[in-house]
Amino acid sequence: MIKHRFSAMTTECELMFYDASESQAKQLANAIETRVAELVQRYNFHSDDSLLNNTINNREKQSILLDQELLAILQRVRQHSASGAFDITVGSYSKAMRLAQSRSEADAIRHEASSYVGITAWQIDGNTLQFNHPQTQFDLGGVIKEFAVDEAASLVRAAGLHSALINFGGDMAAIGKKPDGSRFIAAIPNPLASEQLLFGMDLENQALTTSAHYARRNQWSDGDVSHVVNAASDAAYISASVVSASALLSGIYSTSLLVDSHTRLPAGAHAVVVDRQGQLHSLTGE
Numbered sequence: 185m186i187k188h189r190f191s192a193m194t195t196e197c198e199l200m201f202y203d204a205s206e207s208q209a210k211q212l213a214n215a216i217e218t219r220v221a222e223l224v225q226r227y228n229f230h231s232d233d234s235l236l237n238n239t240i241n242n243r244e245k246q247s248i249l250l251d252q253e254l255l256a257i258l259q260r261v262r263q264h265s266a267s268g269a270f271d272i273t274v275g276s277y278s279k280a281m282r283l284a285q286s287r288s289e290a291d292a293i294r295h296e297a298s299s300y301v302g303i304t305a306w307q308i309d310g311n312t313l314q315f316n317h318p319q320t321q322f323d324l325g326g327v328i329k330e331f332a333v334d335e336a337a338s339l340v341r342a343a344g345l346h347s348a349l350i351n352f353g354g355d356m357a358a359i360g361k362k363p364d365g366s367r368f369i370a371a372i373p374n375p376l377a378s379e380q381l382l383f384g385m386d387l388e389n390q391a392l393t394t395s396a397h398y399a400r401r402n403q404w405s406d407g408d409v410s411h412v413v414n415a416a417s418d419a420a421y422i423s424a425s426v427v428s429a430s431a432l433l434s435g436i437y438s439t440s441l442l443v444d445s446h447t448r449l450p451a452g453a454h455a456v457v458v459d460r461q462g463q464l465h466s467l468t469g470e
Contacts, residue, residue, distance in 0.1 A: 188213040192220045193329045195353030199336070202347035202363050212343050216336045223332050226254075229275055229323045240313070241275065241321040248313045255311050257324075257331060260432060262308060269440035269447055273301040275323030330393060330435035333357050337391070337431075349387075354394055355431050358387035375423035376462050383464065385456060391431035395438035396423035396458075420445035421457040421465075428453035428469075441467075 186209040188199040199216060201209045226235040240248060250258065261272060277297040284290040300317035307314045329352055336350045337357040348359040349368050358368040367386040374382035375396045385392060397419075424441035426434040429452060440447040441457055449455060449469035457465050 190217050192217070193224060193332070193352070195329065197353070198349075198351045200349040200351075201340075201345060202349075204343075204345055204348075208343065208345075212339065212345075215339055219335050219339065220332045223328055223335070227324045227328045229278075229325055236322060236324060243315075243318075246315045246318065250308075250311050250313050252311075255308070255313075257327065257432075258308060258313065261327060261436065262303070264433060264436045264450065265303060265440065267440065267444060267447060268303045269443040270326070270436045271302060272322045272324055272327065273303075273305050273320050275321035276301050276319055278323050326435060326439055327432065329353065330355050330391075330431040333391060333431035355392070355435065356387065357391040357431055358389060361388050370425075372423070372425050372456070374462070375458050382458070383456065385425060385427060387427065390427050390429065391434050392425060392427050393431055393434040393438045394423065394425040395435075395442050397442065419443065420459060422460055423458040424455055425457075426453060426455040 186201045186204055186206065188201075188209065190197050190213075197220070199213055201212065204212065225231070225233075228234040229236060229241075231237065235254075261270070265271070277293050280293045281290050284293060297319070300319045305316050305320045333350055333352050333355050334357065336352075337359060340348045340350070340359050346360040347363055350357045350359075356368075356370055361367055367388045369384045369386050370392050371381045371384050372394055373396070374380040378396075419442055421441055424438045426438040426441070426449070428434045428437070428450070433450065433453065437447060437449055437453060437455065441455060445457075449467055451469045453469035455467040457467060459465065
């Protein structure tokens with residue numbers, strides 16, 4: 185097995201090639217790093233020079249012609265977030281939230297933005313993105329890392345490999361099985377004690393993402409809030425791990441389950457969620 189590590193998207197990325205030669209692994213790792221760098225440059229919410237900000241968030245018109253890649257990404261996001269639990273319009277207020285001095289101030293910021301955020305604030309007509317409000321902004325932070333995992337997996341498969349594991353900060357894609365015929369095992373942290381491992385999920389030609397409230401929190405003297413900013417403080421689940429055919433799909437649903445425990449998984453997907461008492465529950469797509 186050949187392992188390659190690099191940093192991108194504020195996370196540690198790891199590639200494990202089980203059936204590649206040294207030269208093939210090096211070439212493939214370079215191609216993946218290059219592709220990930222392209223995605224970061226295009227969709228970084230925190231870069232003034234990104235395509236996301238130049239074309240969408242700093243737009244002059246409310247109708248934008250999309251290129252094929254961004255169109256495909258947004259179509260998939262819209263298809264699987266119709267309930268509104270997964271919301272890329274949090275970019276409309278996420279920067280202001282970081283400047284909030286208290287939980288009550290953060291809540292006021294979200295309330296003020298409520299008229300121009302959510303799934304109804306944007307539509308896709310053909311290859312055109314349309315906004316209802318000039319204040320609406322996208323933050324694809326919950327999309328692009330997962331999309332990058334899928335792109336890396338596509339490059340691995342295109343190179344003819346049959347056994348590999350991609351891990352971008354816990355967002356994973358497994359190509360085939362291990363050489364000994366066993367499935368890959370992903371260890372999931374305990375959301376009540378994140379230094380401990382709670383359970384494992386096995387993968388074969390599947391992708392996994394885990395969303396959890398312990399991952400990042402904003403702390404104030406009058407309370408705190410999860411990085412999943414739409415989640416209620418009494419949300420039923422504090423961790424959700426979803427296995428599906430793609431990391432992008434898994435990422436949408438693992439986040440959605442933290443916001444709305446009634447989220448229905450798509451066919452072929454399954455999840456393990458942890459409730460506020462630390463109990464595990466298994467969910468299966470319809």
